[in-house]
Amino acid sequence: xxxxxxxxxxxxxxxxxxxxxxxVPGGISIKESDRIVYARDYxxxxxxxxxxxxxxxxxxxxxxxxxxxxxxxxxxxxCEEKIPIIPYGGGSGVVGSAIPIExxxxxxxxxxxxxxxxxxxxxxxxxxxxxNGMNLERHLNRKGYTLGHIxxxxxxxxxGGWLACKAAGQFSTKYGKIEDIVIAMEAVxxxxxxxxxxxxxxxxxGPQVEKLLLGSEGTLGIITEATLxxxxxxxxxxxxxxxxxxxxxxxxxxxxxxxKNVYPAVVRIYDENETLRHFYDVKEAKNKCMLILLMxxxxxxxxxxxxxxxxxxxxxxxxxEEPVIHWLKTRFxxxxxxxxxxxxxxxxxxxxxxAWKNALSLYKAVISAMRKVEGMVIASGHAxxxxxxxxxxxxxxxxxxxxxxxxxxxxxNAWDAIMEACLKSNGSISHHHGIGIIRAKxxxxxxxxxxxxxxxxxRAIDPRNIMNPGKMIK
Amino acid sequence: xxxxxxxxxxxxxSKSPLSTKARAMKHFLSGKKYEVKGTIADIxxxxxxxxxxxxxxxxxxxxxxEKNEATSPSGKMRIAYFIEKGLLESRDAFELMYKCCNxxxxxxxxxxxxxxxxxxxxxxxxxxxxxSEILKIKEELEKEHILGKKNFDMGEKKGNILxxxxxxxxxxxxxxxxxxxxxxxxxxxxxxxxxEWCCGSPLYNLGFLESFKKFAEHNVKKIKESGCKTVVCSxxxxxxxxxxxxxxxxxxxxxxxxxxxxxxLSLIEEGKINVDFEGSCVYHDPCVLVRKLDVKExxxxxxxxxxxxxxxxxxxxxDTRCCGNGGQLGITNPSISEKIAKERLExxxxxxxxxxxxxxxxxxxxxxxxxxxxxxxxxxAGIE
Numbered sequence: 001x002x003x004x005x006x007x008x009x010x011x012x013x014x015x016x017x018x019x020x021x022x023x024v025p026g027g028i029s030i031k032e033s034d035r036i037v038y039a040r041d042y043x044x045x046x047x048x049x050x051x052x053x054x055x056x057x058x059x060x061x062x063x064x065x066x067x068x069x070x071x072x073x074x075x076x077x078x079c080e081e082k083i084p085i086i087p088y089g090g091g092s093g094v095v096g097s098a099i100p101i102e103x104x105x106x107x108x109x110x111x112x113x114x115x116x117x118x119x120x121x122x123x124x125x126x127x128x129x130x131x132n133g134m135n136l137e138r139h140l141n142r143k144g145y146t147l148g149h150i151x152x153x154x155x156x157x158x159x160g161g162w163l164a165c166k167a168a169g170q171f172s173t174k175y176g177k178i179e180d181i182v183i184a185m186e187a188v189x190x191x192x193x194x195x196x197x198x199x200x201x202x203x204x205x206g207p208q209v210e211k212l213l214l215g216s217e218g219t220l221g222i223i224t225e226a227t228l229x230x231x232x233x234x235x236x237x238x239x240x241x242x243x244x245x246x247x248x249x250x251x252x253x254x255x256x257x258x259x260k261n262v263y264p265a266v267v268r269i270y271d272e273n274e275t276l277r278h279f280y281d282v283k284e285a286k287n288k289c290m291l292i293l294l295m296x297x298x299x300x301x302x303x304x305x306x307x308x309x310x311x312x313x314x315x316x317x318x319x320x321e322e323p324v325i326h327w328l329k330t331r332f333x334x335x336x337x338x339x340x341x342x343x344x345x346x347x348x349x350x351x352x353x354x355a356w357k358n359a360l361s362l363y364k365a366v367i368s369a370m371r372k373v374e375g376m377v378i379a380s381g382h383a384x385x386x387x388x389x390x391x392x393x394x395x396x397x398x399x400x401x402x403x404x405x406x407x408x409x410x411x412x413n414a415w416d417a418i419m420e421a422c423l424k425s426n427g428s429i430s431h432h433h434g435i436g437i438i439r440a441k442x443x444x445x446x447x448x449x450x451x452x453x454x455x456x457x458x459r460a461i462d463p464r465n466i467m468n469p470g471k472m473i474k
Numbered sequence: 475x476x477x478x479x480x481x482x483x484x485x486x487x488s489k490s491p492l493s494t495k496a497r498a499m500k501h502f503l504s505g506k507k508y509e510v511k512g513t514i515a516d517i518x519x520x521x522x523x524x525x526x527x528x529x530x531x532x533x534x535x536x537x538x539x540e541k542n543e544a545t546s547p548s549g550k551m552r553i554a555y556f557i558e559k560g561l562l563e564s565r566d567a568f569e570l571m572y573k574c575c576n577x578x579x580x581x582x583x584x585x586x587x588x589x590x591x592x593x594x595x596x597x598x599x600x601x602x603x604x605x606s607e608i609l610k611i612k613e614e615l616e617k618e619h620i621l622g623k624k625n626f627d628m629g630e631k632k633g634n635i636l637x638x639x640x641x642x643x644x645x646x647x648x649x650x651x652x653x654x655x656x657x658x659x660x661x662x663x664x665x666x667x668x669x670e671w672c673c674g675s676p677l678y679n680l681g682f683l684e685s686f687k688k689f690a691e692h693n694v695k696k697i698k699e700s701g702c703k704t705v706v707c708s709x710x711x712x713x714x715x716x717x718x719x720x721x722x723x724x725x726x727x728x729x730x731x732x733x734x735x736x737x738x739l740s741l742i743e744e745g746k747i748n749v750d751f752e753g754s755c756v757y758h759d760p761c762v763l764v765r766k767l768d769v770k771e772x773x774x775x776x777x778x779x780x781x782x783x784x785x786x787x788x789x790x791x792x793d794t795r796c797c798g799n800g801g802q803l804g805i806t807n808p809s810i811s812e813k814i815a816k817e818r819l820e821x822x823x824x825x826x827x828x829x830x831x832x833x834x835x836x837x838x839x840x841x842x843x844x845x846x847x848x849x850x851x852x853x854x855a856g857i858e
Contacts, residue, residue, distance in 0.1 A: 277482035
């Protein structure tokens with residue numbers, strides 16, 4: 001091998017491979033090229049490693065099950081042989097959750113990608129979790145529905161990843177996050193037990209234990225199927241945008257909209273730097289902070305939301321529909337990594353959540369902390385998900401490692417600065433990207449005593465520690 | 475780089491400490507750290523694609539058929555980068571570089587306007603140890619001058635409009651050539667025929683650039699000798715090669731090159747042919763025709779004018795799905811090609827039993843997988 005491997009720890013032998021092959025004949029690969037591609041997710045630092053000829057970690061094999069029963073058998077073999085299992089969907093996670101740091105079996109769910117049932121009267125769809133996000137949304141659109149879950153990764157992520165990493169979409173202020181959208185799940189636990197929950201709107205039958213899998217990042221089991229809320233495709237869309245003098249005024253406007261129990265589907269506030277980045281053509285927004293709003297649904301409701309939002313935003317400069325149309329057109333253009341990483345830039349985005357009363361101070365603290373990191377060039381943010389109780393800030397940092405510092409050192413310094421500032425401001429260290437590798441060391445401080453409970457749960461469900469080991473909790 | 479679009483970076487940079495500013499500018503200006511010298515492949519583009527989160531992959535027919543991340547557009551480019559850097563020499567890595575149907579679905583979603591099929595051409599050209607199956611295609615082409623077994627000898631003939639049938643028509647879809655000849659006759663057009671060699675697309679796609687040139691030279695010479703001002707091709711790929719790739723690689727064709735659907739429509743509009751058709755069909759847009767040549771409406775116009783009750787599938791026009799035969803995938807990776815064809819066939823059949831298309835390769839893909847398909851020329855000439 002002419003390339004370096006950062007995390008090493010492979011253990012699969014011929015005997016185990018044969019056992020796996022008996023479960024999924026022809027559905028396994030040990031090819032070098034496949035193992036390299038499945039060596040990482042979209043954790044940005046791994047992009048730099050790739051350019052430097054480094055592989056994060058090599059799985060022993062990749063396996064493509066076609067049904068839940070095969071997964072049960074695969075997990076049983078892995079449990080018996082104490083081989084790590086790394087569930088894999090779209091590989092679009094950005095915190096390293098899908099990197100097989102101890103080697104093992106990557107279970108790629110892509111063959112389980114069917115929409116099994118659409119229940120129009122109950123507005124629910126039962127779907128296999130290997131389905132790609134855009135293919136699911138297109139399927140629903142063709143039938144006259146929307147899921148309303150439109151993350152920026154829509155084109156490259158899948159349902160299983162959304163559930164396992166507790167995703168949030170761009171339209172989440174109206175439709176909710178994935179935990180609000182999911183009704184029921186089927187999953188294979190670490191000992192091979194297949195669990196299923198009922199597709200009912202609510203039940204008071206003790207803790208909904210299956211929901212422990214939401215946000216578990218593959219450390220407890222593999223989610224194989226989910227029943228999701230769906231909505232009739234919206235009749236109408238209304239778009240508004242306003243430029244505010246500063247982020248405080250923009251945040252205040254949105255807080256007031258939320259207090260009125262009005263939920264636009266898309267609400268986004270950009271700080272000055274990000275307004276310049278995304279709306280450089282909007283004259284009214286020069287040196288200001290842009291707020292964009294998109295309301296959708298039944299016509300009467302949209303008209304009313306538009307009226308209320310316009311009234312609340314009277315202190316902003318109206319910029320019309322155009323900035324929202326521009327955002328709609330460009331929201332999936334992810335070019336920065338491709339353009340800047342080859343130039344030596346180290347980039348990442350970090351999303352956190354915070355209650356309204358501390359929102360502004362957290363924003364200021366994080367921006368200030370990022371700027372203090374030696375080598376930092378870009379330190380900006382926007383707010384992208386809103387609640388009557390608070391907000392999610394989405395920060396971007398980018399810089400060049402100072403002389404004498406390795407890329408990872410600079411990268412970690414930036415992350416540490418953001419995490420510390422967030423925790424000091426009483427924020428939660430992640431709103432929707434998850435923990436993975438990069439946030440794992442901060443989870444203890446985030447969870448305090450609860451981490452012991454999480455560890456107990458992990459030990460109870462996965463005593464042999466085969467499910468995505470080395471992630472979240474060690 | 476310094477456009478208004480990047481004002482946010484320049485603004486941030488201007489506020490950075492001097493030492494950071496100096497280092498950043500040095501990186502921006504030199505920026506060649508990851509260059510690989512002496513390659514035919516466009517390494518800058520390969521890197522950009524490899525670094526992308528794979529935002530086009532949901533529409534990639536090969537990934538959809540294979541379900542293997544390595545076959546996704548960005549997956550292939552990550553491996554391509556390692557091959558080009560000399561970090562990877564495994565056979566499976568080289569074979570992966572041929573798992574593409576060159577349909578340009580990826581290009582529809584790419585912020586850089588990349589076509590993975592186009593990027594792969596350079597990478598394949600850089601591979602010294604090409605897989606033996608790939609070398610065989612070149613050897614057979616160089617021997618036979620057409621792809622596949624020629625079983626229809628059209629001969630050579632003088633006339634005003636030069637008809638270029640293409641390899642698939644000459645080997646597997648003779649009836650399309652017969653239909654075109656019927657159309658020429660009905661319209662009283664004096665058609666010409668030449669000694670056809672393959673347009674060179676397989677050689678060009680698979681990375682045999684020197685060999686491709688010989689084929690281009692032959693065809694340019696023969697077209698010139700025909701003296702025709704118009705060339706009509708049944709195959710969208712031949713049309714694309716003559717119109718775009720030949721000039722880009724230094725081979726100029728002075729005649730006007732048309733796809734058969736464009737030519738047939740002009741005959742109908744000029745009143746030179748008149749056809750009545752009864753029945754309902756679904757139209758399949760060939761990838762090369764609709765995406766590379768931007769011919770979407772012409773076939774539909776023809777079908778409308780002759781009275782076909784046209785059905786449309788959800789994935790039509792530039793949103794079309796590949797038939798599986800694009801980019802020589804039917805030869806290099808037949809099992810993937812078959813899966814793609816079956817998937818598309820299922821969608822088309824949900825609308826109508828009879829499929830009309832405008833590409834001999836698409837027609838072949840559907841027929842070989844149990845479908846009933848016709849080229850638009852056959853419909854106009856009268857299906858027998």
